[in-house]
Amino acid sequence: MRRKIAAGNWKMNGTAAALSELDALAASISDDRATVVICPPAPLLYRAVECTKSSPIQIGAQDCHVQTSGAFTGDISAPMIADTGAAYVILGHSERRDAHEESNSDVRQKVKAAWAANLTAILCIGESGDDRAANNTLDIIGGQLSGSLPDATTAENTVIAYEPIWAIGTGLVPSLEQIIEVHDFIRARLITRFGADIGNAIPLLYGGSVKPDNAGTIFQAENVDGALVGGASLKASDFAPIISALAAS
Numbered sequence: 001m002r003r004k005i006a007a008g009n010w011k012m013n014g015t016a017a018a019l020s021e022l023d024a025l026a027a028s029i030s031d032d033r034a035t036v037v038i039c040p041p042a043p044l045l046y047r048a049v050e051c052t053k054s055s056p057i058q059i060g061a062q063d064c065h066v067q068t069s070g071a072f073t074g075d076i077s078a079p080m081i082a083d084t085g086a087a088y089v090i091l092g093h094s095e096r097r098d099a100h101e102e103s104n105s106d107v108r109q110k111v112k113a114a115w116a117a118n119l120t121a122i123l124c125i126g127e128s129g130d131d132r133a134a135n136n137t138l139d140i141i142g143g144q145l146s147g148s149l150p151d152a153t154t155a156e157n158t159v160i161a162y163e164p165i166w167a168i169g170t171g172l173v174p175s176l177e178q179i180i181e182v183h184d185f186i187r188a189r190l191i192t193r194f195g196a197d198i199g200n201a202i203p204l205l206y207g208g209s210v211k212p213d214n215a216g217t218i219f220q221a222e223n224v225d226g227a228l229v230g231g232a233s234l235k236a237s238d239f240a241p242i243i244s245a246l247a248a249s
């Protein structure tokens with residue numbers, strides 16, 4: 001049995017007022033069949049941890065630097081994130097790979113930095129619309145997996161999120177068959193590289209325009225163990241039904 005995980009990426013959205021959504025979300029979680037992680041902007045991390053202390057919600061960051069400290073103005077290190085009480089960090093999100101030109105090798109170093117601080121990495125991979133149109137999806141995914149995942153990957157230190165870039169924030173969602181094809185491919189690659197025990201246990205999330213009305217269908221796929229959700233994680237009233245659909249899957 002793999003861990004089921006519903007992770008919310010708030011991106012650069014939310015000030016202290018948004019923390020009330022965490023209270024509302026906590027109140028709506030009725031069982032522990034799915035782990036719930038919310039990744040707010042960095043200035044909210046400590047307060048988010050404080051206000052979820054007596055709830056099942058875990059808190060994560062959206063990026064970390066590869067170094068633990070130093071002259072890196074504006075950056076945040078993994079030990080700083082861990083110091084807030086957060087337990088997860090999203091790494092290699094397509095918005096960072098794109099806007100900050102993060103390579104697979106940069107992301108791999110960040111994953112190692114996260115582990116060194118005892119954070120669980122949520123590693124994002126995904127193809128562009130052009131890659132998909134050119135039938136290059138599995139090549140791109142295979143390259144991102146081998147380039148971004150360190151050798152010491154385990155099911156405890158890493159979660160993988162498949163996020164087709166063309167589906168993020170667009171309302172476009174791959175067909176269930178397309179999701180199954182990529183998730184089955186990722187699972188096979190993980191088993192080949194890390195062995196059956198680890199490869200079968202690493203949770204695989206789907207991300208890209210997951211909403212309450214499509215979550216149940218997406219969670220039917222055998223190798224989809226949860227979702228990384230952007231827009232629909234901002235409001236508890238949208239995220240709660242996604243969590244329920246995952247718990248029931």
Ligand code: PEP
Binds near residue numbers: 168169230232
């Ligand atoms: C994301 O940015 O990780 C994401 C999946 O966004 P959305 O759910 O809004 O498509």
